[in-house]
Amino acid sequence: MALKDEYDSGEAELKLTASQDSPIHCGIDQNHPWEDELPPVDGGRHAWLFLLASAMLEALVWGYAFSFGIFEKFYSTHEPFQGSNNIAAIGTCAMGIAYLVAPLPIIGMILIPRIARWVSTIGVMIMCLSLAMSSFSTSVTHLILSQGIGFGVGGSLAYTPSILFMSEWFVKRKGLAFGVVWSGSGLSGVLFPLIIEWLLNRYGVPTTLRISSVGLFLLSIPFLYFHRPRIPVTHSAVQHRLNFRFLYSKVFIIYQIGNTVQALGFFLPTIYLPTYASKMGVNELLSSLTVILFNITSVFGSIMIGFLSDRYHVTTCLLITTAGSVISVFFIWGFSSSLWSLYLFCIVYGLLAGGYSSTWSSIAHEVQHSNPATDVSVIFPFMETGRGIGNVVSGPLSEVLLKADGLQSHAWGTYGSQYGAIVIWTGITTLIGGIAVVARCLKFV
Template identity: 20%
Template sequence: MVQQDENSRSASVAGSDINDFAANNSVKTLPEDDYITNHHACSSSADQITEECEERKAPDRGWGWFVVLGGFLVHFIMGGFERSSGVMYLQLLSRYNRSATATAWVLSIFSTLRLLLGPLASAMCNRFSCRFVVMIGAGISALGVLISGFVPAISYMYLTYGVLCGLGRALVYTPSVVAVGYYFNKRRGIAVGISTSGVGFGCFLFPPVIELFFNYYGYSGTFLILAAIISNFFVCGALFRPLELQWKLMEYDRRKKKVTIARESLLDSKIVRKIEKNTSVEDNEHIESQNMSVFKRKLSKIKLAFKSAHTPQTKKPLLEFALFKNFAFCALCMQIFLFTLSINITSLFLPALAKEKGVSNLQGAYLVSILGICDALCRIVVSSFLDLKRVKPYRLFIYNVVMFLTAIVSILLPSMTSFTQFAIVCGLYGMLSGTYISQKSVVIVDVVGVASLSSAFGFLMVAQGLSNLTGSTVGGMFKDFLGTYDWAFYFAAIGIVSGGLAMATGNIWLYRKKRRENHAERNNLN
């Protein structure tokens, strides 16, 4: 009898503990940006609503940092290729002996398609997953670079290096930015800053190394090595675990923890067994798969690994064209278009400008490296600063001021006459451009919200791609018709100032809109 009384008391205590646990885990209201998908997609059961809604927020931790690592590696490789375009430009001029405009078109198509096809990559991310899209892009990019090392004329380079590599990089770049934005909310600024800082480190390392590759291994040998390097995008894609899979793994860990707590509390064996029934995430799937073939079970696991983060109840349109009703977003697109003129012209024609002023080819590659390392360091430092609670409200204003400062530095570049002078100005330019680029996706969220990040980023890539196409072509025309690269940089500075004014207009509109909404909300409360 005493034994039974003790057991009954233990069971009652266990029951009350479970009730207390359920009461303390009621659904809480979370900030809107914490949710990646609509929380109404959760099941109707009260317990399942609590569990699933809590998991549908941005993790802000754990595997998210491996996603940041994948994004860093993508930006490291891609940024290295992008910022080495000046070195590639001189090599193409030497090999094919064509005009500056015709040669610049190869690199222009290469950069432009990566951006113009941003909406395609965004639509594929909404339909499939970031991991799947990156894997496809990695294969296309590696193939394009490999073939480019053996083409006999520059006209073929338009197709192999321009179209194939541009398409592949588009399918890699957009998912690498979007995935980081999905995994983080409170730490989004620093996460994006670390991820995009790979561009600066790639810019520091790649130009002189590629220049040495061309000197030691020749033209075709260098492209073979570059194809092997770009194949590392497959590794990056593997790190972009779909959020749907991440939520299921987090749910599995939480249920395992419940079993551990139950055992430590010496609950009745029946209660432990009841909880264990819900421990595995794939219990229901496992029961159904008993009669399935081994091939089908393996196929279902592969589908889960590449599954989109959007559940059937929360499927979004492939592209959200309604974003263009937002004037601030339209102003942001215009600003991106105009500012990219400077970024593209500087990375493409900086070594050529320095050579025109008496600086050697290798020193010109070092200038790009100096710009890159200052870019990388500033991305991390400034991202941490702009993530501070007191600074966040002024992020758009700081972003706008940086543009005008960049214009001043761009005007100074053609006036430099020695390597030391170029190095100082390039360092300043790298710091400012790093601040600008690292906050691009964060500013997008500030303007349109995280739910529209994928589509908005794709549209901005189109604006950036059109700017790339215009900038490099116009820069080459300045050289062909005026005989100097100076006016290309002056043209870029005018574009930056115009972009800053466009964004200032959008910021004023957004500020007035938010003030009206806050005023209306206060009136409703009163």
């Protein structure tokens, strides 16, 4: 009897290990003879082409969305949107909705596997059509609906298949693979602000949005062919994948609290930094350089944290990104009084805070470890939902923070400007984003 119990225990441990370190947890049975006919995982031409396609779609969706700070500055200083309220909500809706609805396409692709191959194509079409429609906007409300919500829905459909397919293409290198994908938005974020700035100043809002619509469509078309699953639909097992009990687990709730609260402040610097830099009296290029520096350093941050998350416990990675980000917000941005100190903040903040989302793959495995019946591909998009909630709320909240002028004329640096409250809020939310580090020290996770 004791021998049988020991065997059952060992078998259970083996199944748990397999569920984390192999494609079995994604509905792929490697014992089938057709498995030998499929492209290899963790490498090979097909895997790298898929990764390139995923990074490109990520670059187009998020690189454009993260460049909204350029639009925010232009909208707030030019007719017909000058002086309008809730301009910041356009950008936070675009980014927030793209995160917020992520579980829906994932669930849809699992329930109806035959549509999975075409979801990203449909998303690109909706995203580009929304930008084209936004070019006819005459009010901020129109922009929120088109450039904000419409772009967000299309963007979510365009990139979320990467989450589902990634578990088929990469197993042992998944953290690094996701880091490479997330870095795509940073690379495009270097070019998009410059291009958007030039187009806005030369052609105005309507033409810029129409050129953006056509440009994003043409850039995405060559890569959509490679954005596909590794496992043929006829061989994909989808039973038992939609298990949502992890949503009530202590481990998931703790990680999700940190993830959501961190998002309440994470996006605010990229929205307001160009405008803040402009008020220092610098030209358009130098003010746009704030977003460019953040985006380019977030490329290295995403890859670095993704690489570390494959080798160390996720709370170690969270400690690195949280501690460094908090210091950069409170001390570098907070006491910034020159353009060069602002640039230094963008570099440090992009390198450390920009890699936060690269921990999601490891977080998903931690949650799965406490809920073995759960599919990692289902956990992952709910992390994005938490980020989306924080993103959407941060837009209207930032408008309120801008009016909180209690520190003005009583503090130095950015603390003494109208952005002082935003600095404090960003620092506090960034600090709470590392709550899982404390929870692990207290043996809660």
